[in-house]
Amino acid sequence: MTKIIRNVVCPFCGCLCDDIEVIVKDNHVIGTRNACRIGHAKFVHFEGAIRFTEPLIREDKRDEFKKVDWDTAIEESARILVEAYKPLLYGWSSSETHAQFKGIELAELLGAVIDNTATV
Amino acid sequence: MQDSGYPVATLAEATHRADLVIYWACNPIHAHPRHMTRYPVFPRGFFRERGRKDRTLIVVDPRKTDTAKIADIHLQIEQHKDYELISALRAALNGLTIEADKVAGIPTEVIYQVVDTCKSAQYGALFFGMGITMTRGKHRNIDNAIRLVIDLNRYTKFILTPMRGHYNVNGFNQVASWITGYSYAIDFSRGYPVYNPGETSTINLLKRGEVDAMLNIAADAGAHFPQKAIEHIAKIPLICIEPHKTPTTELANIILPPALAGIECDGIAYRMDGVPIELKKIIEPPEGVLPDREIIERLIKKVKEYL
Structure with a gap:
């Protein structure tokens, strides 16, 4: 199920743009609207990033x-x-x-x- | 900054009022892509109905960056000469004669012209980036820039705002300022806060090899520090609170994975102009990670047991 969350604050740079729309599907961010390229990359996990989930x-x-x-x-x-x-x-x-x-x-x-x- | 004060205004105020915008040593088109389109340059403001046409844009940068290309005036300054140029602007502003033909690579008549533009503006906004704070002179450049803004305020309204890189650099400076009185580089080893950039700042401590353990959280020291500082990090125990594999985690002894604030947990961040904004939680974090604040809380609890 896809849902759109509006007025999200972008946690990348000091501008803290607060008008981002984030498209979420099954607890994964699949897209954004209004965000710049850098902000978009932070929301959508880019290819190749290795995430730690355990200490x-x-x-x-x-x-x-x-x-x-x-x-x-x-x-x-x-x-x-x-x-x-x-x-x-x-x-x-x-x-x-x-x-x-x-x-x-x-x-x-x-x-x-x-x-x-x-x-x- | 502690020596000169901090004449800031919110970005919205700059958007509605500014008719002169100066970007000094920053390249917002690439580093803050929405800064110009959302805040002080392109949008129509309450008193600036025609948007970009009502504003003058000055860019100070040693290179012809994409931001400089769309500027009305581009001051192509020589590297490491920010202090000289600010001093020259202040001298011209205070009615002194500049005897040199060029200061920091800028012809003297251009300096007088820029000063006239600044004086005749109704509301000026100076945005400065890392290019001025991290070159020769470091935080003294900013002291001088703040004095320039104070001098300009005798003629017109002028403000300055730092272009913050990470989303909550300002948050740390604000929090540290209201707890300790200093904004960064705070040394508690004497039991009370001591601040002296050059002595208590990270790079210098690491280069001199003074620290013997390091906790790295929410920043990438391994990618941004000078080689000599990294060599010392490699020698000492390093704890990383870091969600992804980075050059810093390659040097770590312990990695504690946090949830991403603003995506997987909520929190508050300070915008570059000092406005606190609440971050939203939009998805659930992966199983087994904790928010930053919980990790630090648990560390505090354990440290209290050991002390």
């Missing part, structure tokens, strides 16, 4: 990734961050505001450096 972990960066459950992955991540002397939390720009708010709380807890893409 992955590896000890050595030369090894292959192994699948793990969320609890282990979060535990291990937290351990790395806590054990570090000066961790860096970088990125945040393609994330929504609540996550960024929590991120600053995390940085304060860890005594970390927090920075976003405005720095590059």
Whole structure:
């Protein structure tokens, strides 16, 4: 069943165009209207993109990734961050505001450096 | 920015009022394809009934980009000379005589002509991109550009807006500003926020090898950072919160897959002019992924246990 969702906000660039119409079929985006090429590509998964659906972990960066459950992955991540002397939390720009708010709380807890893409 | 203030207006205001639009060091036709058609250049506004015909478009760019091709005035500036050109414009604006024939590759008479155009406009809007903030002088260029806008406001109404790349760069700057007082590059290692670009900014920290673990979320450090910074990332443990395979995840020790905000989960984002807009959830995320905020919440909970 195809349905059209109107007035969708495009999560690609800082313009945040809010007039996008997204055509959804069986929980998949099959098309957009009004979006630019870049925005369209973000909605419709482009060919060849590999999506992760499970947490992955590896000890050595030369090894292959192994699948793990969320609890282990979060535990291990937290351990790395806590054990570090000066961790860096970088990125945040393609994330929504609540996550960024929590991120600053995390940085304060860890005594970390927090920075976003405005720095590059 | 902390030194000069931030004279902004919403994009809608620029659309309805602006009769002079300057794109400095950005190429919206390719990077923000709908910016010109939706906001300040082509649409008819309340006070600009004829749309594009009622506006003057100035583009400052070292190359003849597609945006520059449709401009009324294209200032083909030499690379890394933004600061000089802004200073020259300010000098001309403040009634000083420029003795050089050319500043930053622009003939002096053109500079005077541009200043006259700016002064005679009813409402000017300056949009600047990464080409000015990331070349020589970095954030000092923007300080100077803001001073130029302040100077121009003595003659007419003038505003400036940064052309934000990712959809919520501004969101982070806003959130960080109201929590810590600084917009980016915030160092909590002393227990209180410290901000000093060059010392506490990511690239410099990585180049000097000062950080010993990294969490990368919602950005692609591996694709955009200088080689020396990436070499250091390869040496330290890296946690990636990233939905797709990217150059950064190739260097990761742990990958935590999130749902895509704005497509698979809701949230709020700040537009480039500082207007918060609610994102919609349009499809269900794949099984087994969590929204960014939930991942960070769980990390905070675990970190509190370990501390």
